[in-house]
Each structure stands twice: as structure tokens, then as C-alpha cells.
Amino acid sequence: MKKTILDLSESKGCPIEVDSAISFVPFIEYLRRKVKEENTVKAFLYKNALQEFEAQISDEEDISLDNIYKFELLLEHMYACLSPTLATEDTLAWGLCFPVQPITFYGTDLMYHLLETKNHDHNAYVISKTPEEHYKERLQLLYSFILKKLYNFQPPVKTHQFHTGIKTDTGLQEFFHVQINTDFIDVKAKEELPQLTIRELQQYLSDESGLDTLQHLLPLSLFEFRGISVLTVSDVTALHAVENIKKVRLTRSPGAEEASYAEVIQSLKTLVQNNNIHFDLFPFVKVNNKMVYGYVKGGSGVLFSVWGEQTLSPETFQQYAEGYAANPNSFYSPDILAESKEMFPWLDKFIALGVRSLALIPVFYDHAVVGVLGMHTWSGEAFDETTLSLLEPALNPIAQLLQVYIDEFNLEIENIIKEKYTSIQPSVQWKFNEAAWHHLHDKKKHLPARNESIGFNNVYPFYGAIDIRNSTAERNSASKADLGLHLSMLEETLLSLRSHDQSSLIEEMLFNCKKWNGILKEGELNTTEENNLNIFLKEETTEYLRHVAQTQPRAKEMIQKYLEIMSSGNGEVYKNRQALEVSMQMINTAINNYFEAEKEKLQLTYPCYFEKFRTDGVEYDIYIGQSIAPDRPFSNFHLKNLRLWQLSSMTHVVKMMKQLLPDLPVKLSTTQLIFIHNHTIDISFRADERKFDVEGAYNIRYQMIKKRIDKVLIRGSQERLTQPDKLALIYFNRRDIEDYLPFVKYLQETGVLHADTEDLELEDLQGLSGLKALRVLVL
Incomplete structure (x- = not known):
């Protein structure tokens, strides 16, 4: 002591x-x-x-x-x-x-x-x-x-x-x-x-x-x-570094992947307490169970330089990667210049890049290799086995992060297929398989091809919409704020250039700056005005400033500084629009992920067709009925289950958004809407639009109602039906809403919904009258 x-x-x-x-x-x-x-x-x-x-x-x-x-x-x-x-x-x-x-x-x-x-x-x-x-x-x-x-x-x-x-x-x-x-x-x-x-x-x-x-x-x-x-x-430096990697995995937001992965790399440097050691994350992704190139997500890029598409052909990369995955071994050398070239010929590429110490550590998730953690120094620096051992606590979080990247890669592939090529889901796959078999049979038998339509009759539709409140107004506000700042910075630059350029053109530019500032202050920009303003800011003034920079060397530094700020997509003049975009993406991602998980659970109860749409929020269509799954008995209990799920899922979204609110750069809220149609309709697959659509005049009316009710007002007022923290159920006939009332009461008695409900009449819409609604607060 x-x-x-x-x-x-x-x-x-x-x-x-x-x-x-x-x-x-x-x-x-x-x-x-x-x-x-x-x-x-x-x-x-x-x-x-x-x-x-x-x-x-x-x-x-x-x-x-x-x-x-x-x-x-x-x-x-x-x-x-x-x-x-x-x-x-x-x-x-x-x-x-x-x-x-x-x-x-x-x-x-x-x-x-x-x-x-x-x-x-x-x-x-x-x-x-x-x-x-x-x-x-x-x-x-x-x-x-x-x-x-x-x-x-x-x-x-x-x-x-x-x-x-x-x-x-x-x-x-x-x-x-x-x-x-x-x-x-x-x-x-x-x-x-x-x-x-x-x-x-x-x-x-x-x-x-x-x-x-x-x-x-x-x-x-x-x-x-x-x-x-x-x-x-x-x-607790090491503990904080590891916790930060876990935090990055859990809190990553769309559009900020590059910053997130850079934070992981910095945490690894903190863990080993050496800023001269560099790291790379190299995930193993597959398409059709074959290794393909991933994308640089963080680090120095050395591994992607050696193993990337600029160096190796897809076939060679696949051969190397699958060979390594089959027998993943760690590699460490304090000085790769001293290693045997006959034993390690692949080190030549690292040597050519100036690498001295090198470690390659296979990363495992659920007993399967998901990538490689690379660790290296440049010439003049080195590290030993003691430094390697410091990384042990971070390997599991790194594995989870790489698995998330792989999952995101697979989901991206899946979403592209669904979005651009098909609208096929497992619940209706059998119908497409059947049609494909008929086509193949006729082809093999040299019979005329059947003009076979894929459709499902007498299915019950369920529609729900979660909309980001005032998204258009928020976009306009963010755009005005950013454009106003951009104009101010441009005007300040032009005023400073007066001493270098006495031309009339600069006075005309300054006049236009003030004119556009006045238009911004007067009110919202229409689409044409906003396009014209962006042309003025990004094209006209930029070309002029580049001309001045060439002819007036003393003004070059000032102009270059302005142009760098304007050219950066993450610059000050984009911060409001970026913050709004990040917030909307976070909301949509959270809702989309929730419904993706719920979709899988619903299929376990009874197969149904579940289609989501991304707008300024998320909408979904669900179709369920005997024709969707002919081999499984369909009953009214399946409808009851789906009605209760529809109410419960909307209340969950409200609570989920409240939990997400503190993390949003721009505080946004959502509204929740359900349209009740307790009658069967027919749907068929439209090959030209690659999606299912309703059939028949009566059924088309259902589709028309969905498109017009999102901003409907309460009759005799200017109040929108949909409100944050509230759930709105729109219907035509009282007997339709009666099927939902027992579940509304259940959720009220269990403390999910407020005890008071609002029975409302809605304004007439084009071609529609007599709409009613039930509105209730989510606790």
C-alpha cells in the first residue's frame, strides 16, 4: 500500500x-x-x-x-x-x-x-x-x-x-x-x-x-x-471499445453505414491502443450458395485491394474464398518480408502495398465462417502476439456485425427480386408452380400453350396504412431551410468576390440570390420553382465561380472552399434534408422489419398473401381465404385471428414509434388506419405490373376507396381522421365494424386502448359517400 x-x-x-x-x-x-x-x-x-x-x-x-x-x-x-x-x-x-x-x-x-x-x-x-x-x-x-x-x-x-x-x-x-x-x-x-x-x-x-x-x-x-x-x-477502455462495437451493430441507421463501420474500426484501434495498426472487415457473402464479392464497409481497404474485383476474377475469387471457408486458418506474421514466398506466395500483393505486420483472423457466427478480420501495419511499424490477444473480446461482436451485413445483403437481393421481378410469395407459390408445370407439360407434348391466368376467388381483403404525419410539409420545411442556407452562403461568397471581379454578371448573380431569398420567405416553393432554384445553385453559379477561380487566382481559395462545401453530400447545406431522410428511413425500416417478422408468424396460422408498399410510411394488403390454400380447411376463426392481429399490430406500431422517437434526428409521428371490408373479392396476377390486383367492377371499387381515404376529413370539420397515437377504423356498414368491436373491447379492457371511442361520420369523397369511422386512442 x-x-x-x-x-x-x-x-x-x-x-x-x-x-x-x-x-x-x-x-x-x-x-x-x-x-x-x-x-x-x-x-x-x-x-x-x-x-x-x-x-x-x-x-x-x-x-x-x-x-x-x-x-x-x-x-x-x-x-x-x-x-x-x-x-x-x-x-x-x-x-x-x-x-x-x-x-x-x-x-x-x-x-x-x-x-x-x-x-x-x-x-x-x-x-x-x-x-x-x-x-x-x-x-x-x-x-x-x-x-x-x-x-x-x-x-x-x-x-x-x-x-x-x-x-x-x-x-x-x-x-x-x-x-x-x-x-x-x-x-x-x-x-x-x-x-x-x-x-x-x-x-x-x-x-x-x-x-x-x-x-x-x-x-x-x-x-x-x-x-x-x-x-x-x-x-475500462477495452470494455468500452467492445461495447461500442455492440452499440454500432444495434443502432446502425440507414444511410449511415460508412460512419458506423468507421466507428467500429476506431473502436478496434482503441482496444489495442495503437493508432498505427489498421483493420479491415471482409464479409463472405453468397449468391446461390456461391461466394461473391461484398463491398467495402470499413477499414483501410487492403483486403479488398488484394482480394477484390479489381485484382481477382469472380471465378478466381470464388475458388479462393470457398477454399478458405472450407479450411479457415488464422495467419500472423510480425514481418511478412521474412516469410517464405514458396509457402505464402499470396503475400506478394500485401508486400507490394507496403504492409509489414499482418494478421488474418477468421470470424465465426453460429459455427460458420462469416468473414475475415484483417489487421496490419505499414512499413516501419509492427505488432506481436500480445496485441492479437487483445482482440479476443471483440471477435463475437464483430461476428454478429458481419452476420448482420450478410443478412442485409441477402435481404437486399431478395427485395430486388420481389420489387423488380416477381410478386410471388410462399403462400401463392403453389399456384405459380402449377401454371409453370402446365406450361412445361404442353411444351413437352408439343401442345398449344395455355393462356392461363393466376387468380384467387372469394378471398377476404385486409388493408392497413401507417403514414408519416405531415411528411410533405416536413420535406418542404427541410428543403426551404437548406436552400436558404445555401443561398446565404452563396451571397456571402459573391459579396467577397466583388473586389476581385467587377463584372455585371456578379451583380446579376447577387440580384438572383436576393430574389430567390424573397421567394423562399414568401411561402412554399412549387416543383418548378424548386427545380429552377437548384439549377441556379448547382449549375449556373457553379460554372461562373469556376470561371472566376481560373481567371482570378487570388479568389481561387475562397471559391474552392465554397465549392467543396456545396459538393459534399453530407455538407451543411443538406443537413435538414438528410436528418429528415434518416428519420423517415428509421421509421420505415422499423415498421417494415416488424411486419416482415409478423408476416412469417401469420403464415403459421393460415397461409395468406401479404404485400407491403413503401410510401411515406408503409401500407399493406392481406388476402386470405380457402382458395389461397385449398388443402387446408378455412374457417371464420382464421378471420377473427386476423382481425385481432390487425388491431394489435397497429397498437404495437404506435408504441414502437414512441420508443423510437428519442433516436430520430427529426421528431416525426405516424398515423394508423384500417379499412374494413368484410366481403370477399377476387384477385388475379397481372404479369405486366408483376403484382396481384382486384377483379370485377365491385371489387375495383374496394381498391378505389383505399386510394382516397388516407387524408379524409371528419364531416363538417377540417380535422383529419388520422391522428398520431390514435387508431382509425373506416367502414361503410355497421355490420362490418361489429366484427371488430369485441376485439376493440378486449384491447380496452387489457389497457392497450383507451376506454373511450369516437364514432365519426366522414366527408364525401369523389364517387364515395356514407363512410364512417371508429377512432380510439392507443395507450
Whole structure:
């Protein structure tokens, strides 16, 4: 154990003045309780320690920091009683501190090593917190402690915290977990405390100036603190790096794959604490059970340079990849220049790229190889087997991430097939198989080809729509904001160019900037105006600025800076539209994934045709009936199950969107609509549109209704029927809705839907009148 007084507040600034002193009294009380409660042999440890404390310490005795080492034996007893039995001083960062002050006076060598390294080597770190933030953090901890002890109120402030710094020599983060145990500190009020209710305390703590209010109501000078803090410090850099990889896998959003994979690569560098080691993720994807090229998703790109389509033919790649997958072995060399070229001829390509140290690690998911994790350094750098072992905790998350990539690749292939080539689903595959067999039979028998239609008669339709609320208005708003910023930046650039270019053309450009700004402020742009504005911004002004840059060298740097900002798809002038697009994709992906999973469950109950459409949201058509599955008995119970599922799935979507809301860059909401048609219709497959459509005049009317009800208003008002957090059921006849009412009541009684329902009449639509609706709030 080490005896050194270390003041950690020196580099933090903003000291806090409090009446505090070291005292063993709270710990003595703890020992007395443990002696009474402990039934194991540890009772002897506590009893022996208590005897030592009572022999040397009198009640209410304060101890100065200068005299603390007179009680070294007592400090050793505290360490023995409070540290884990199997922990040793070289593996446990543990210490004792002055109460409510960042002053450590006793601890293990490892703790002092961690604290002194950060304290003395301060210039080697970029610290993520300012002195003011440290001051506020300490105040929060102090008042959390006071309120818990004296008001029996536990604010949502953690006594354990993560501290992070970035090493300036590597650019990599380091994470430290600091646990402050205040169980052995007593706080007493010197005067009578003001009466504060729990509601008042919650209000103060939730308010931005809550700490200032507490300092006024409960000044720190009102309290005295006596005892000892126990400090535990852990280096959790590796744990954070692995957790970050898991987080990337779980929170990836459409459109941000490149950034997500770059974050994974950075986490691997953090894990090995070496910015000179480079990584590559090389997933193995298959089409028709044969290896094909994937796409670069992160890393240096070395593996794709050596094994990619620019180097190997598809046939050669397939041969190499399948040979490796059949016998996946790890490879490691600290210096590939020293390896035998006869044994490893394939290293030549890595050598040509300038690689020195190289490791290739097969990654397995569910006992199958899903890719390769590549690890290398360039010439002049190297790593050893010890560094390789640091990657062990990350292999499982990396495997899961590669499997997600493979699943996404397969889903993308599947979606392309469904979208561009067929509308065939397993539930109706048999009908296409039958028609194909008839065609093949006639062909083999040299008979005239049958003009066979694929259709299903007397099926029950189910329609639902989840729409993103005000998506058009949100798009217009985002577009206006981005275009306005673009115009402002262009105008600023043009004004700066006046000193370099005195032509009339620049004045005309400035006039157009102001004109377009005026149009934007007046209201929404129509499609023609927006196209004209984009032509002005992206074509006319760009060509002009490039011309000026060529003729006026002094203006080149300024123009280049503007053009770079404009050319970047992720630039400032696209941020609102990108944020909206990401939010809409997140919503649609979540809903689409949910219904994909639900579709599979529905097929287990009874085969049905389930088709989804992506609009500004998700719509679906479900068809079910005896003709879909002639070999399985169909009954009214299958209809009842689907009706209940339709209601329940919509309520689940509402709850799912509420959970997703905090993660959306733009806060959007959805509306939920069901159209009830409890009569059978006929559907047939239209080869020209590659989808099923309704047949007959009466059935076509059903299709027409679906297309017109999404923005229907309540009769006699301007209120839209569909509203966020509510489920709307549209119908024509009362007997149609009656089949749903028992399930609505069931969901109300189980707390899924609100007890109150709205029975509404809807406005007449073109060719439609008499529509009604039931609307209910989802809890």
C-alpha cells in the first residue's frame, strides 16, 4: 500500500469550500453492525478490526490530514475489510480519500499509478470536461449526498462516473470508471433545515438553474461532513471499445453505414491502443450458395485491394474464398518480408502495398465462417502476439456485425427480386408452380400453350396504412431551410468576390440570390420553382465561380472552399434534408422489419398473401381465404385471428414509434388506419405490373376507396381522421365494424386502448359517400 497525499483538484480548478474532516466514527459504526450481523468467519475479521479502532479512536474525534499516517494500522484494517478477498494490490485500484474533497491519502500502487499518470501527464491528454463541468459535477454529487442523508431523497445522480481522455500522441480514447463510496461519511446540519417536499426537490433538480436554487436554500456552509470516502478506479477502455462495437451493430441507421463501420474500426484501434495498426472487415457473402464479392464497409481497404474485383476474377475469387471457408486458418506474421514466398506466395500483393505486420483472423457466427478480420501495419511499424490477444473480446461482436451485413445483403437481393421481378410469395407459390408445370407439360407434348391466368376467388381483403404525419410539409420545411442556407452562403461568397471581379454578371448573380431569398420567405416553393432554384445553385453559379477561380487566382481559395462545401453530400447545406431522410428511413425500416417478422408468424396460422408498399410510411394488403390454400380447411376463426392481429399490430406500431422517437434526428409521428371490408373479392396476377390486383367492377371499387381515404376529413370539420397515437377504423356498414368491436373491447379492457371511442361520420369523397369511422386512442 502507498501513503501519499494526492490532490486531484489541482488541474480541475473551481475549488469547493466545505466544512469537512477525516473521521473513523462512521466506519466504526459500520464495523459494529457487521460484528452483529455477520455469521461467517469474516466476523472475526470485523471483530478484530473493531477492537483496534476502539482502542485508538474516541467517538467524535476528527483527524487532520497531517496526522492521518499515525493510524496506518487502521487504514490497513479498512482495506482488509472493504476490498475483495481475492484481489491483490497490483490488480486493484483502491484508495481512501478526504470526505467530499478530491484528496487521496492512502491506496494501492495501481490506483496511484492511474491517478498520478493522468495528473502529472496532463499535457498528454485532451480532457473532455472543462473545470466548470467538473465543478458542477462535484456540486451535483454533494447535493445528491446531502438530500439522500437528510431528506431521504435520492436524486438521479450516479456516484460512479466514467472519465475519458484522448491521448494526444495516439489520438485514441481511454476510459476510466471511478466509483466513489460515501457510505462512511456523515453529514450534519449546523442549523435547522428548511422543510422541502419531494415535489419541490424534483422541480429544483429538473430546472436548469436547480443547483443555484439549492445553493441558496441549502448553502454548503450549513453542513459539516465527517468520515472517509472509498475510491475505486478501473481502466475500462477495452470494455468500452467492445461495447461500442455492440452499440454500432444495434443502432446502425440507414444511410449511415460508412460512419458506423468507421466507428467500429476506431473502436478496434482503441482496444489495442495503437493508432498505427489498421483493420479491415471482409464479409463472405453468397449468391446461390456461391461466394461473391461484398463491398467495402470499413477499414483501410487492403483486403479488398488484394482480394477484390479489381485484382481477382469472380471465378478466381470464388475458388479462393470457398477454399478458405472450407479450411479457415488464422495467419500472423510480425514481418511478412521474412516469410517464405514458396509457402505464402499470396503475400506478394500485401508486400507490394507496403504492409509489414499482418494478421488474418477468421470470424465465426453460429459455427460458420462469416468473414475475415484483417489487421496490419505499414512499413516501419509492427505488432506481436500480445496485441492479437487483445482482440479476443471483440471477435463475437464483430461476428454478429458481419452476420448482420450478410443478412442485409441477402435481404437486399431478395427485395430486388420481389420489387423488380416477381410478386410471388410462399403462400401463392403453389399456384405459380402449377401454371409453370402446365406450361412445361404442353411444351413437352408439343401442345398449344395455355393462356392461363393466376387468380384467387372469394378471398377476404385486409388493408392497413401507417403514414408519416405531415411528411410533405416536413420535406418542404427541410428543403426551404437548406436552400436558404445555401443561398446565404452563396451571397456571402459573391459579396467577397466583388473586389476581385467587377463584372455585371456578379451583380446579376447577387440580384438572383436576393430574389430567390424573397421567394423562399414568401411561402412554399412549387416543383418548378424548386427545380429552377437548384439549377441556379448547382449549375449556373457553379460554372461562373469556376470561371472566376481560373481567371482570378487570388479568389481561387475562397471559391474552392465554397465549392467543396456545396459538393459534399453530407455538407451543411443538406443537413435538414438528410436528418429528415434518416428519420423517415428509421421509421420505415422499423415498421417494415416488424411486419416482415409478423408476416412469417401469420403464415403459421393460415397461409395468406401479404404485400407491403413503401410510401411515406408503409401500407399493406392481406388476402386470405380457402382458395389461397385449398388443402387446408378455412374457417371464420382464421378471420377473427386476423382481425385481432390487425388491431394489435397497429397498437404495437404506435408504441414502437414512441420508443423510437428519442433516436430520430427529426421528431416525426405516424398515423394508423384500417379499412374494413368484410366481403370477399377476387384477385388475379397481372404479369405486366408483376403484382396481384382486384377483379370485377365491385371489387375495383374496394381498391378505389383505399386510394382516397388516407387524408379524409371528419364531416363538417377540417380535422383529419388520422391522428398520431390514435387508431382509425373506416367502414361503410355497421355490420362490418361489429366484427371488430369485441376485439376493440378486449384491447380496452387489457389497457392497450383507451376506454373511450369516437364514432365519426366522414366527408364525401369523389364517387364515395356514407363512410364512417371508429377512432380510439392507443395507450
